[in-house]
Amino acid sequence: MESEAEKTFHLFAAFGDSSSSGSNLNNQNFVKLCKDCGIIDGKAITPTDVDIVFSKVKEKNVRTIDWGRFQTAIKELGQKKFIGKSPEEALQSMFALMRNKGPIASGVTKAMTVGGVERLTDPSKYTGSHKDRFDEVGKGKGKAGREDMNTGYVTGYKGAGTYDKKKK
Numbered sequence: 001m002e003s004e005a006e007k008t009f010h011l012f013a014a015f016g017d018s019s020s021s022g023s024n025l026n027n028q029n030f031v032k033l034c035k036d037c038g039i040i041d042g043k044a045i046t047p048t049d050v051d052i053v054f055s056k057v058k059e060k061n062v063r064t065i066d067w068g069r070f071q072t073a074i075k076e077l078g079q080k081k082f083i084g085k086s087p088e089e090a091l092q093s094m095f096a097l098m099r100n101k102g103p104i105a106s107g108v109t110k111a112m113t114v115g116g117v118e119r120l121t122d123p124s125k126y127t128g129s130h131k132d133r134f135d136e137v138g139k140g141k142g143k144a145g146r147e148d149m150n151t152g153y154v155t156g157y158k159g160a161g162t163y164d165k166k167k168k
Helices: 002-014 027-036 047-057 067-081 087-098 128-133 163-167
Strands: none
Touching (some): 002 027, 002 067, 002 087, 047 067, 067 087
């Protein structure tokens, strides 16, 4: 069961930060983990309680916690949530709440595919010069897909490219 909880820990540690190795969890993602896994219930444990516990277990002048400190924090929260259970039983109950859970992306806007919007957003239906802006799978090529790169001059300007010559 502990390996499932550790897997959940690493998923949340890497969430929202592409440069993260997934080995340390920051406060924001710790609160998110507690919300998404149902640890925060608004009665026994509130987001404020989670913040306080995080601040208590982390090292001074460090903004993240590792797996060992995470276990300490979860054990402390477990004693608040599962009153009457031993610390080890409470920890196992908390790990059970975390089993097979991952970060839930909330507030993400779904692409609209109603009416003509689907046709307009499907790059396979593009023709002419617009067709060259996408590869075979429909992913945009970015600047490489545009023929005329911006030179810094207005289109049709007759003195284009003469600035460096005048500067000397």
